[in-house]
Amino acid sequence: MYFLCDQESQFGTPGQGGSNFVRLISDLTLQVASNSRPANLTDLEYNTNQRGEHLSISMDKPVYDIRGSFTRHTCYEIRGRSYLPGKNCTVEQYPNSTGICFQNTFGDWHCRMKGSSKKIGRDLPPPEK
Template identity: 45%
Template sequence: MKPTFTFSIIGGTLLVLLMPNLLVAQTNDYGTTRRPATCPSRTKPKTGAPSVEQAKMYFICDYEGLGGIQGERGSYMWLVGDINIEVAPVSRRFTPNDLPFNNRNGGTQLGMDPDKPVYDIRGSYTSYSCFNWPDKVGRNCDVDYFSDSTGICFLDTFGGWHCRMIGGQMKSERNVPPPTN
């Protein structure tokens, strides 16, 4: 019985000692617990327009990401919040004007399928660009507020949905705290 009690004390003591480190480990180099979103699947809906919730999810997954060499000074993270999106109820054909939406942050191509229908979207969102500046943790993000943005939801050549918006009126703030949710 005594060894169990002793191990309980040791285990409890270790837990108390390690708890601050666990909390610190939950934040990243950008001073937030937020991580860029990823979409486990992009295949719904099979037909018709994406719902507003689906369009938001695909927009977030396309927009958010990491850049630079993670863990090194100057690396960065894109996050998005306060998203309002309207999805057009009817589709239209692809046009060459849609090509700017084919680029992901960082310049990679999304593989837009020009033979599939395109759904126009419009809305507003808040964009966070947070940088790994150890001397500025807690005030290391730039925030851009976009209103009256326009974009599209489209299918790539593998049948996955993407939703992108650009432009619109913008207001900016610099050196602000990172988002918490």
């Protein structure tokens, strides 16, 4: 659930212009290491969310390594000639991802994974100018 909460989101406000989209995760498989480990400096690469905001990883709390796979769907608001029905989404598979689960300085848990992706959905047309 922590991974889904960090990854699934809505950006922007529909009907207000700009780049409005929703991001959803499917086909999630996730394995959590049975033992924790101390946080280290390389874990800081997971310290930002999708908006680029710092998550304030607590370096004095244990970290759990994770691995798995997932599919990410990003769908943009349908408008004009740019994002037509059926051509407004991208779908990417992340077959071999790794990451960590950690607590921030407020005690909230976050789980982040990174890995190589493969686009499997339709490519989006270029946005309107």
